[in-house]
Amino acid sequence: MSVRARPTSPHLQIYRWTVTMTMSILHRATGIANYAGMALLAIWLGAAAFGQDQLTMVNYIYGSWFGQIVLFGFTWSLVHHMCGGLRHFVWDTAAMMEPGQREAMAWATIIASVIITILIWTAFVWMA
Numbered sequence: 001m002s003v004r005a006r007p008t009s010p011h012l013q014i015y016r017w018t019v020t021m022t023m024s025i026l027h028r029a030t031g032i033a034n035y036a037g038m039a040l041l042a043i044w045l046g047a048a049a050f051g052q053d054q055l056t057m058v059n060y061i062y063g064s065w066f067g068q069i070v071l072f073g074f075t076w077s078l079v080h081h082m083c084g085g086l087r088h089f090v091w092d093t094a095a096m097m098e099p100g101q102r103e104a105m106a107w108a109t110i111i112a113s114v115i116i117t118i119l120i121w122t123a124f125v126w127m128a
Ligand code: HEM
Pocket: 027, 028, 030, 031, 032, 034, 035, 038, 081, 082, 083, 084, 085, 086, 088, 089
C-alpha cells in the first residue's frame, strides 16, 4: 500500500524569512535579556548599598572589556525593546499595518536602536 505524504503545518523551514519576523523574535529575546540586565543593575545597586569595597569590585568587573561588552549589549537590548514597544504602540492606533509600512517600521526599529545606543554610550561612557 502506498503511503501518502501527510500534510504539514507551517513551520520555520517553510516560512520565507522576513524582517518583521526577525523583529518579533528579537522583541521576545530582548525582553528576556532585559530581565538578566536588570539583575546586573540590582547587583550594582546592592553593592553600592553594602559598601565601598563591594562597589569597587563590581565596578572593576563591569569596567572590564567583557563587562563593557555585556553592558553595551544590555543598553542595545533595552533600547531595541523600547523601540519595539513604541512600534506596538503605533499599531495600537491601527496605523502602519500595510506590508510595506510594517517592514519600514521594522527597519526603523533596528536602525534607531543602534543609533540611540551609540549616542547613549557616546554621551554617558566614552565622552564622560
Ligand atoms: C526591563 C524592562 C523590560 C523587561 C524585562 C521586558 C520584558 C518583556 C518580555 C519578556 C516580553 C515578552 C513577552 C512575550 O513575548 O510573551 C515583553 C513584551 C513586550 N514589551 Fe517589554 N520589557 C521591558 C521593557 C519594556 C518597555 C520599556 C516597553 C515599551 C516601551 C515594552 C513593551 C513591550 C511590549 C509592547 C511587549 C509585547 C510585544 C508583543 O505583544 O509581541 N517593554 N517584554
